[in-house]
Amino acid sequence: MTHAVDLPGWAHTYSGKVRDLYVPDGSAAGRALVEAHGDVVLVVASDRVSAYDHVLSPGIPDKGVVLTQLSLWWFEQLADLVPNHVVSTDVPQAVAGRAMVCRRLEMFPVECVVRGYLTGSGLVEYRANGQVTGIALPAGLVDGSRLPEPIFTPATKAELGEHDENVPFETVAAQIGEDAATTLRELTLAVYARAEGIARERGVILADTKLEFGTDPTTGAVTLGDEVLTPDSSRFWPADEWEPGRAQPSFDKQFVRDWLTSPASGWDRAADTPPPALPDEVVERTRERYLEAFERLTGRRLAL
Structure with a gap:
């Protein structure tokens, strides 16, 4: 499933790079949803795949099911935190397995990023000034180095097609208040600590992850939203293949990124032209990687 579809009782309101959002419509079925659950949205994870700020074609079959089912599994592991x-998860049959009915939250305009290892944009910052979002790190770290302790490196949320911007904690505190920023930092680090330990027991390194939080308008509680600890929001590496000093193999769309930047794709990324269609082999290998991530983390096969 790569496009939004008509769903009984629900009206489509938004499509992002991967997710489609719906709200209860004005029909009897929609009113029944509101009576049963209150102010809710239906979050549907499609099979769309994005890289370098482009949504690619074709999608990755079953990717949306992996994202949803893995998020649900992690929500269970984190419920006491x-x-x-x-x-x-009682959703229309057309989106069964890939959709969740969710409470509408007042979202914080912050990407809550935590890093336990140095790579990606954090590595770029470190190489430039020895810091990541103003946090000084020891000298001599390389791509894939484990950090002395996990660090909270938030980012501002960007519009669709734009890049998130890494910012210091002080910027977040000025935007949403010191108390709220401190709460987000503490919760993000606690979630990472729990998830990193669970993943490590299963032979998987959680290098970093991105979380989103909002306030429940009914209870006032800071609440974990969106997806959580999936290959789209996190870097998972096989522990037995970890080797600092190089790019690590990962349980995500690595095959997609590698192919797009290879001569075989013929794509000139600098020209900002639409990328070419993905070859069948890249699609299948990426699908296998997502399924492997689910199975290694949860210890069970995904029912498809």
């Missing part, structure tokens, strides 16, 4: 926005 922080409430989450999931209300029900």
Whole structure:
């Protein structure tokens, strides 16, 4: 499934790079949803795949099911640490397995990023000035180095097609208040600590992850929203292949990124032209990687 579809009782309101959002419509079925659950949205994870700020074609079959089912599994593992926005998984058959009925939250305009290892944009910052979002790090670190302790490196949320911008904690505090920023930092680090330990027991390194939080308008509680600890929002590496000093193999769309930047794709990224269609082999290998991430982390096969 790569496009939004008509769903009984629900009206489509938004499509992002991967997710489609719906709200209860004005029909009897929609009114029944509101009576049963209150102010909710239906979050549907499609099979769309994006890289370098482009949505690619074709999608990755079953990717949306992996994202949703892995998020639900992690929400269970984290339930005693922080409430989450999931209300029900009783959804229309057309999106079964890939959708969640979720409480509408007042979202904080912050990407809550935590890093336990140095790579990606954090590595770029470190190489430039020895810091990541103003946090000084020891000298001599390389791509894939484990940090002395996990660090909270927030980012501002960007519009669709734009890049998130890494910012210091002080910038977040000025935007949403010191108390709220401190709460987000503490919750983000606690979620990472729990998830990193669970993943490590399964032979998987959680290098970093991005979380989103909002306030529940009914309870006032800071609540975990969106997806959580999936290959789209996190870097998972096989522990037995970890080797600092190089790019690490990962459980995500690595095959997609590698192919797009290879001569085989013929794509000139600098020209900002639409990328070419993905070859069948890249699609299948990426699908296998997502499924492997689910199975290694949860210890069970995904029912498709």
